[in-house]
Amino acid sequence: MPRMNMVQALNSAMDIMLDRDQNVVLIGQDIGYFGGVFRCTDGLQRKYGEHRVIDAPIAEGGIVGSAIGMGVNGLRPVAEIQFADYIYPGCDQIISELARLRYRTAGDFYAPVTIRTPCGGGIRGGQTHSQSPEGIFTHLCGVKVVMPSNPYDAKGLLIAAIEDDDPVIFFEPKRIYNGPFDGEPDKPAVPWSNHEKGEVPSDYYTIPIGRADVVREGEEVTMLCYGTMVHVCLAAAQAMDVDAEVIDLRTLSPLDVETIRQSVEKTGRCVVVHEATRFSGYGAELAATVQETCFYSLEAPILRVTGWDTPYPHAFEWDYFPTKKRVSKALEDVLELA
């Protein structure tokens, strides 16, 4: 089985889809000749040509707007927004147009656009290269929101996203492009090559959008997480020797409520972990969903470990970031409560 990091797995997904479907085109800044600032599209323009792997001007609104037009004209565009921090100029096109086109035309027009964008912190990127804006997009009706936590899932989910007739915002946690990160910044970086999810088939496969993955089974507490936080949660559970069930949501919207319900009914406790800020964040939706569906199973309040409600601080990154230490303390707290 080939071993890939997440960058290579994403590249493989796009390579396969460019090959399988003539209507797939890629568009974004620096993605063509150069192969992308994170190398995700390396070699694809050389292989498929300048008309299918298109270098774009620095204009996120133009990238999304033109991708919508391409989608309406029968193509299946995959747009890259270089950093999730830069997606905001494209938001009118995403929120008012892409998300609602099928609805407002009663299904007569739709644009099967996938928007890939690297997100999250832990790379010393400061406030303009570290944000986690997924909650803005999970709040929309009409787009799906995906965030993988490992190379195997990344490839299968990206192929599924490209094939999906609905628009998908595909967040790529850039801290784990090259290796899993367990939330201990002082430890040396580890590559994907030693991780079981670094084993990635070179052929086509999909992972269905809308299904969470129970990555660690347990009886004491349910940990809801996605992206980089999956690895932090696993590390914290192990370090604290807690029998935690860790659920990698993989798709944030539509949410796999059933997998969450089954878990929390079993454990009776729940910790929600994400990098994004807390207030009105995606974790609030998770907490509300858990109490609506599992209230009578709960033995303790649901806890949230998140980025603090401040802009992303460059120098204090490891105080802001939900590190293994912060998640570990939350595990202790949730088990002591009630």
Place this chain on the structure above:
Amino acid sequence: MSRKPRLHIPPAPARPGADPDFSYIDIVEAGSVPRPDPHTRLREIPNSLIFDMVRVLDDAHAPVGPWDPQLDPEELQAGLRFMLETRLYDDHMLRMHRQGKISFYMKSRGEEAVSVAAAMALRPGDMLFPSYRNQGLQISRGRNLADLMNQCLSNSADMCKGRQMPIMYHWRRGNIFSISGNLTTQYPQAVGWAMAAAIKGEDDIAASWIGEGSSAEADFHHAMTFAAVYMAPVVLNIVNNQYAISTFQGTAGGERRPFAARGPGYGIPGIRVDGNDFLAVYAATTWAAERARAGTGPTLIEHVTYRVDAHSTSDDPSRYRSKAEPQAWPLGDPVERLKAHMIKFGQWSESRHEALVAEITEQVASAWEEACSYGTMAEGPFLDKNELFEDVYRDMPTHLIQQREQMLEVDRWGEEN
């Protein structure tokens, strides 16, 4: 003299009570602007296309100069018919709004040529990305008026299934895209559509329309940049009707240079055209379409016209502009000008015109009758409210199935209590 910056506020042409003043619009003699070959390089296209005005019909209603599209009588009659249909449809729908039959409406009086002549100069396979005052595009492509009315009524035959306010039409089979209330969003979408046509090697082109007011939106810049960079086969139209609600064109950035002049800054030719001259709009669109279809690139066309009526049924222009403005508008009325031209050359007569108006009036009335048979705001048949949850996604996700059930539960609870 003191030399320091002072915030400049563009002066309005004529506020209520003042005399109309259109002296800010430079109007050249019809036929005075040269017509370069459509494949001329940008740097060789004369500036008069931007700073003067492409006009074909002179003051005596004769076609003059190199832009005369030399349409045959049947085409002129079709153009006149589509413009009249648009106008009478508008008039009817405004009355229906006044009678409380529809919730909102927007007329296009005075701007009919901008849509009708352009639609006729393009091919049926060309994809149109309209703004909200382009009903003439729909009508010129043969849309059943009842279909448009159904949308305004949100009735059981509404193509939007009640999900859009009136006038936000679309027509997949007629290659007319959906109208958005978020302005200028359709501009980069049209460019993307055109890019896809070029990628696929097809020779259909895209065309889009915005008002001069919304040319200030970032999406104008996105569209112009992408269209220029990729030489997208697209015709980008700015309908300069002088007003965006109360915001006159000076506030939109048109005070010192025509909107057409924005084209060359991006590497795109601009044409400033008399938007009330059916023949000039037709000719400019043909020129731009030929460029686009042959791969020569995009064109920006500014149509100089005037919004005769209110912005919408929610607007009262007497609060911000002189009531005498519509009569003082120097470029006349597009229907009257084409009609006079046709009469002058013996292709039309007052009596034929009257008969046509009567025929279309009858057509509009019977279309309204047909539309009402699919339901009105007061009387059914109504749309099925279960469909409220359809088409958010291709397949309905679990949470929407649950929410639909919750909605029905509330109804059942309401009936029991």
